[in-house]
Amino acid sequence: MNDGGEHPLDLRGRSYLVTGAASGIGRATAVRLSRLGARLICSDLEVPGLEETLGGLRGSGHIARPFDLRNVDAVASWLGEACSSFGQLNGFVHAAGVPCVCPVKGLGLDRLREVILVNAESGFALAKAFVNPRTFAGSQGSIVFISSVMSLVGSAASAGYAMSKGALNSLTRALALEYANRKIRVNAVAPGFVKTPMFDKTSAGWDDEQRRRVEALHALGFGEPEDIANAAAFLLADESRWITGTVMVVDGGYSAQ
Template identity: 40%
Template sequence: MTKRMDDKVVLVTGGASRPGLGAAIGERLAAEGAIVVLTDIDLPGVEETAALIRAKGGNASAAKHDVALQEDWDSVVTALLADHGRLDVLVNNAGILDVAGMGSDRAVGALRSQFEVNVAGSFIGTQVAVRAMRKSGGGSIVNMSSVAGLVGFRGSASYAASKGAVKMFSKSVALEVAAENIRVNTVHPGIIRTNMQDQGAETNSDNYDAIEAAIPVGRLGEPEDIANCVLFLASDESTYVTGAEFIVDGGYTAQ
C-alpha cells in the first residue's frame, strides 16, 4: 500500500532528545515511508533515536551536526546527497531555550546563543537545502518556530525574539523560491511535553504554571501532535501551501 512519504529523503535536525519533537517527527515520517536522516550535536543520542526507528521498521540513519556551523551543514548535506541522490524535505527542528529575563545578567548572552542556534542555524540550513532542492525539482522546508514567536511570554524575551525571526525569514524565503517548487512554512508548537519544555518549566516555574493552566483543551501537547502537522507539510498533500504558519497549541493563542 502506498504511504504518504514513500521514498522521500528527509533531513531532521535536533533528533537526539526523547521525548522531543525531532525524534517524534523522524519516527512519524519514517512510518509513512520516508528515508530519514536525523542529526544532532549529541551523536550517541541521535544514533539511539535512529536505532529505535529502525527497530520499528523505519529507514533512519544518524549524523553529528552543529546547526550553527556552516561547515557542518555542508558536510551533512553533501553526505546525504552522496548516499541518497536528493533532498526532498528539511525539518529545521534543532533549537535551544535559555529562559533569561531582561533583569538577568545572562540576558544578552542568552539572546546571542539563541540567535546563533535558532535563527542562524535554521537560516543556514534553509539556504543549503534550497541549493540541494533546486537540483531535484523542488521540495519542502519546515522551520520550527513557536507560539513564543507569535505572542509575548514573560521571562522569555530572547527566545521569543529568536522564534519571531524564524517566522519572518521563512516567509521571505518562501516568496523567493516559490516559483522553483520549493515550499517554506513554519510550525508553532504550544506547550508540548518535551525535555526542553521541562527545562523551561524548571527555570521559569511561576510563569509556566499560569501558561499551562490557560490551555483551552486542558492538557499539554504531545510531540506526536507536532509530528502530525509536519507530516502534512512534508507530504505532497501540501503542494499549494507556502509562506504559512501552522499553530499547534491547544487553542492557547486563540484567546
C-alpha cells in the first residue's frame, strides 16, 4: 500500500468526525483520513485508545472528544460544542458499534435495545445533528455508516446485530434522498469479518476448525481494518461524488456465494 502522499484520494482541507476511533476499523479510518490530509475529531468512549489513535495520526489540528453514544439525547449539543472549537465538518464516519452474537432465545429486549441504540440510533442522531449550520461546512458533505454483511445475509445468532445494521442500511438510503439537496451524500460500508478487537471478542470461543470454516466463507480470507478504512475514504472523497444511497459490500467475497 502506498503512503498517503501518492494516494489518488485527496482530503486536504477537509474535516471529519470519526466515531469508534479508539480501536479497529474506526482507528484505521482515522489514520487513513489523516494520511489523505483531513483534519479530524476522533471520538469513542475509550479514552486511552483514543489518545493512542490521536498519537498515530498524520498532520496537525486533530482533536479527541470522548463521548458515550448511548447518550443519544446529548449528541447534538456534544457535536455542536466540539465543532465550536474545532470548526465545521464535511462529514463523518460512524464506526462505533457493539457486537451481539446471541441466539434469540437468550437475547433480552434490554440488550437488543442497547445494540440498536449504539449501532443505529446514534447514527441517526449524528446525521440529524450534522446538518446544523454550526456543524456542517456546507459543501462536499459525505456521511459513511459502517454497517455489516450480517445486514445482508442471514446468520444464526445474529438477529439483534443484523437488525441494528439493517436499520443503518435503510437510514442510508432514506437520508441519501433527503440530504441530496443539501449536497450531502450518504453511504454505508458493509464489511465481512475483519481482524479487530471486536473480531477477537466474537471469535474467542472458536476452535481452529470453526475459525477455518468462517475464514473459508471469505474467498479472500479475513479482512484487515485498512480494507474498510480505504472504502470509507473513497466514499468521503470527490472520486465518489456520484455515489449516494449505496451499501458498499467489502467482504472478501463472503456474500458472493
